[in-house]
Amino acid sequence: MRDVMITGIGSTPFGRLEGRSVQSLAVEAASMALARSGVDRSEIGALYLGNFVAGPLSGQEVLAGMVGDELGLTGIPCTKVEGACASGGIAFRHAVMAVRSGACDAAIVIGTEKMTHASGGQVTQALNCAMDNRSDGPSGLTFPGLFGLAWRVHAERYGTTRDDVSAVVIKNKRNGLKNPLAQMGAELSADMIRQSLPIADPIQLYDCCPVSDGAAALVIVAADRAKSAPDLPIRVRAAVQTSGPARISGHDDLCSYRTTRLAAERAFAEARIAPGDLDLAELHDCFSMAEIIHTEDLGLVPRGQGGKWAAEGRTAVGGDIAVNASGGLLSKGHPVGATGVGQIFEVVRQLRGEHANQVRGARLGLTQNVGGAGVACTVSIFERSDA
């Protein structure tokens, strides 16, 4: 398997993008990525597109072929993958595999989603398709409910407090203020969070990521084809995808996802690095409690200490490891099928040293993208190509 690099990258802002279609967002991000890729469109041998809810919310499927057509990439295999909110990460891994295996020398991955035009009820119904509706549907459980339950377990087991969890929110909302692509950065106090609307006790409004529109794209090329790229290529050191049960009863622990632990183990082995070698990580903080769980599952933070580390500033930019310097899903937004690709876009900018909320001297970064209640997970590791 060959060494592969990310060259061109593109992203729309994430947020409420009125009057835009899910396809046009994809085309915008992909056009930016292609323009900076250092390869000609005729060299792109595969297109992978991550999307989750365009069917129910926009009445449109077959997006991979449609977007390929609009980009002038007809004829090549264009494939849409779906793994709920991990669709983007899964699409990325497939583009990497296509180039690594020699099936082609260059591939493009696009994540895209349009959600804000739909009603809250429609969005909730669409997202709930990521649950096992036979086993968990009848319980009435939703994703905020699930992370509320996890929070209660975490609090009882490790003594995690509302203020510990608020530290994650304050950090990510503050990071988002510095990210021009972010949907809703803010300077929040623990009191403001404590006074926000209850959603699924103990989860409150600021603990939840917003509903978002957006798209991101990356061009992946064989290492020997990266030399003509105008921007610093970023090496893909690991790209791992795992699966597990969608049903809650399949979890051995509400505060730990086996798919994440397994993906992390494989990714660190593939990259031949340890968690402590990382400078930054973009994690799937769909809820504040999710970031705490993920930092622990990935081994970035000792088990049970995710909230405490956030409260002590150890996961802030300038701390032990910068977690969600982009603002994360909480602040940057969560256009579900685009998120996994958008995370990698952020890490690439960090490793190039050109991020608006730069982690000083960043050389190694990780992304983690989760689908449903851990039914799918991708963990990827990236390095500056001059490292």
Next chain:
Amino acid sequence: MRDVMITGIGSTPFGRLEGRSVQSLAVEAASMALARSGVDRSEIGALYLGNFVAGPLSGQEVLAGMVGDELGLTGIPCTKVEGACASGGIAFRHAVMAVRSGACDAAIVIGTEKMTHASGGQVTQALNCAMDNRSDGPSGLTFPGLFGLAWRVHAERYGTTRDDVSAVVIKNKRNGLKNPLAQMGAELSADMIRQSLPIADPIQLYDCCPVSDGAAALVIVAADRAKSAPDLPIRVRAAVQTSGPARISGHDDLCSYRTTRLAAERAFAEARIAPGDLDLAELHDCFSMAEIIHTEDLGLVPRGQGGKWAAEGRTAVGGDIAVNASGGLLSKGHPVGATGVGQIFEVVRQLRGEHANQVRGARLGLTQNVGGAGVACTVSIFERSDA
């Protein structure tokens, strides 16, 4: 890239399978395939699942992970792909690529769909997500309408008659009578077809495939791992996927699909055979006119002669090339995400010499699976491994 084989195969009957879930159909077919695969479940390194309409019709996504979980295949990457009615064929190609590239030594592909529990309106709405709804939605065009237009062009250009087209229906419905998995085989006369309900003039009821439930699965292994399989392994000689525009205005000809022509050209080159070398083909006859178009695009029949060849019995079992000996979509049924995998199941049985409607001495077979109005196409070629 290594040589790969199909060992285990499985399929539910196609038809109205009441009280079944889309997941349980997948698990049933996959369990059969795994049981005859010659490899242990722990050796399966990737799962690909083709599905198109489980979101809108069953409120369930993340099927790849869920089905992997039910099969005890947790941890490995389980990926759902969507390319409308070509979802199954696309999933197959990805399972082949995973093994060919050495990413794993064995992979499983599953196609599954549950449709008959939904209303006709819901089914039509779900299937129309395969059209470009911005450009073609406002026209009111549906898939029967599209193939009705193609028919008119074909009739005007090549003199194709109602009876020529009926010959396809009569052949496929007759073939279906011999296939125990088929939804609706029948012995029809040209008169019966002529008297059936008009759907989208000139298309009548018998020109249309039914709405169906069903699932099929295949285990793909590296050639050197196929020796322990209990049944004759079937070699994958080609697995090609192409994409093109979803919008009708992107077609250069209503009677010819560029994605099919391109996929055929690449597949015959990959397999190093000519169309005339084939013994049989399973084609995407969602409508009778579609089979005529596909036989011509694939080069199985001279341009414009698809109807005439059917009328002369040259595409029947025992003719020049047996097209849709299984009954095809018209007779076997069209559980949309399962169809592409089901076609390969049929070809494997033929090449093993164990089909209920056997093509005598079959050694080389082809499948063609089409998504939407040609937005995606897969063409695959198979050979007896003792050939």
